[in-house]
Each structure stands twice: as structure tokens, then as C-alpha cells.
Amino acid sequence: MPTKVAINGAAGRMGQRLVALGCQDKSLELVACFEYSGHPKFGQDAGNVAGVGELGLYLVDHTDESYDAIIDFSVPEGAHAAVERAVTAKAALVMATTGLKEEHKAKIREAANVIPVVWAPSMSTTVNLTMKLCEIAAEALKDVPGGADVEILERHHRFKEDSPSGTALRFGELIANKMGITRHIHGREGRPGARPHDEIAYHAIRTGDNPGEHTIIFGLLGETMELTVRASNRDCYASGALQAAKFAAGKPPGLYNMNDVLGL
Numbered sequence: 001m002p003t004k005v006a007i008n009g010a011a012g013r014m015g016q017r018l019v020a021l022g023c024q025d026k027s028l029e030l031v032a033c034f035e036y037s038g039h040p041k042f043g044q045d046a047g048n049v050a051g052v053g054e055l056g057l058y059l060v061d062h063t064d065e066s067y068d069a070i071i072d073f074s075v076p077e078g079a080h081a082a083v084e085r086a087v088t089a090k091a092a093l094v095m096a097t098t099g100l101k102e103e104h105k106a107k108i109r110e111a112a113n114v115i116p117v118v119w120a121p122s123m124s125t126t127v128n129l130t131m132k133l134c135e136i137a138a139e140a141l142k143d144v145p146g147g148a149d150v151e152i153l154e155r156h157h158r159f160k161e162d163s164p165s166g167t168a169l170r171f172g173e174l175i176a177n178k179m180g181i182t183r184h185i186h187g188r189e190g191r192p193g194a195r196p197h198d199e200i201a202y203h204a205i206r207t208g209d210n211p212g213e214h215t216i217i218f219g220l221l222g223e224t225m226e227l228t229v230r231a232s233n234r235d236c237y238a239s240g241a242l243q244a245a246k247f248a249a250g251k252p253p254g255l256y257n258m259n260d261v262l263g264l
């Protein structure tokens, strides 16, 4: 039986790729494409909006169809709605939206008591593998003589509304946990003085149509290591999210991540 999937934010940059890839995957059945009722393309055929031709699925804010999983690539308010939809439908939730406030994050954690939730700032295989590599590096370098300075550079398209990326923040959290770092700063200006060791700095570049690139720098005295991972289009995220939906459907309630989905 194919996994029945609903998409929240279906007319968005990511939503369109989910529709385009999801409609080709015979192990999935797209049953609902939710959108903000104020969206200019609300009510249109989701396939036409995604550029793959008519699917007979429309951009709606309600459905009577049942679904096994809902995938959210929207905005914080949309994520809030997606959690409510998933709990009401007793469906698995794949939460991909970033820039969430603490209240939204708390709601997702609460939902994981009653439904399976896969929650990740990036559904990309290479990003999640690079996170593992960064944890190994952070553990190895945490007491290196002279110290290791960690800086995280992320580059995204000009339309991205949140900063820094959720992925950059997750990289920083994982590294800080391994190295016992407590200070997280965003950019620098004025005369902040010499850089303290127990600090991770984030730098966000917003240019053009970059689908997402992260460089994690470990700077030592006399040598530097940089790990870079970059997307060439958005399909790495969309295929990861669809895989997550298939993984989560039918799972016991709980909070899962892409390591669980990818077996990393």
C-alpha cells in the first residue's frame, strides 16, 4: 500500500519540489496539498503550480482525505497549523520548517508524545552526514593545544526569511555540545577585541538563488580544517523529506531525526 502524504506549504519553493517528486514515486500517494488561503495560487491545481501538469490535486486549506504523514515546509505559523493537522489526523509529521519560535518548538515536542515526528532543519543526506563528521572533529579538537576556533558560514538565496539557517544553528549546537562551548554570536562589528575560545560565530550570506551551502571552519594555530556541503538544487531536501514520511508512517509516537531515517 502506498504511503498517503499531505504537503503543507505546497505552493512554496520546497512544496513545489515535493509535489513534482512525490507524484512520480509509486510508493507514495499525494492526497492533500495545503496552502495559505491568501496565497495568490490558492485553489489552483498543485501539479500545474509545480510545473508537472494537472494532478487533480488543488491548493486547499482543508481536506476530508485521510493521510499517513504530513510534510511541512512552510513558515512558523504554518508549522503550528501542520502540527495541529497531524495530531487531529493521527498522522506522522515531517517538520522541515526553520526559524521557529520556542512556543512552536514546544508544540512539536508535545505532539511527539502522541504521533511520530521527524524533525530536522535539513533533510539532505550529505548535510546530515557532515553533521556526524563535525561531531567527530569537535570531539577530536576540543582540547587541542592552542584551541580550535569554530566559525559557521552559510549561504542561501535572497528570498530566505530566517537567519542564520536552522542547519547552521544545528551544526553549532552539535559542535558546542562536544566542545563545551557556551557562547554563540552572529557576525562581528566595532572593536570586539581578540576572539575568545569558547565561542561559535555564525555568518549568513544571502545572494541570488543559492539553494543552501554550509561551511564549518575549525581554525587552529598553524592549520585550519573546513567542511563544506552544498546543494545544487532543492531536490536533495525534497527526496529526504519524502523518505522521512515513508519512514515515519506507522511508527510509534516519538521524536525522530534524519539519522534515524538515513540510518546514520
Ligand SMILES: NC(=O)C1=CN([C@@H]2O[C@H](COP(=O)(O)OP(=O)(O)OC[C@H]3O[C@@H](n4cnc5c(N)ncnc54)[C@H](O)[C@@H]3O)[C@@H](O)[C@H]2O)C=CC1
Binding pocket: 008, 009, 010, 011, 012, 013, 014, 015, 034, 035, 036, 039, 072, 073, 074, 075, 077, 078, 079, 081, 095, 096, 097, 098, 099, 120, 121, 122, 123, 124, 162, 166, 237
Ligand atoms: N528541512 C529542510 O531540509 C529544509 C527546510 N527548509 C525550510 O522550509 C521552509 C520553507 O522554505 P521555502 O519552501 O523556501 O519557503 P517558501 O516561502 O517558498 O514556501 C513557504 C510556503 O508556505 C506557505 N504557507 C504560509 N503559511 C501557511 C499556512 N498557514 N499553511 C500552509 N501553507 C502556508 C506559503 O504560502 C508558501 O507557499 C523555510 O523555513 C526553510 O528554511 C527549506 C529547505 C530545506
Ligand SMILES: O=C(O)C1=N[C@H](C(=O)O)C[C@H](O)C1
Binding pocket: 098, 121, 122, 156, 157, 160, 161, 164, 165, 166, 167, 168, 211, 212, 213
Ligand atoms: O531556506 C532554505 O532554502 C533552506 N533552509 C533550511 C535551513 O534554514 O537550514 C535548509 C536548507 O539550508 C535550505
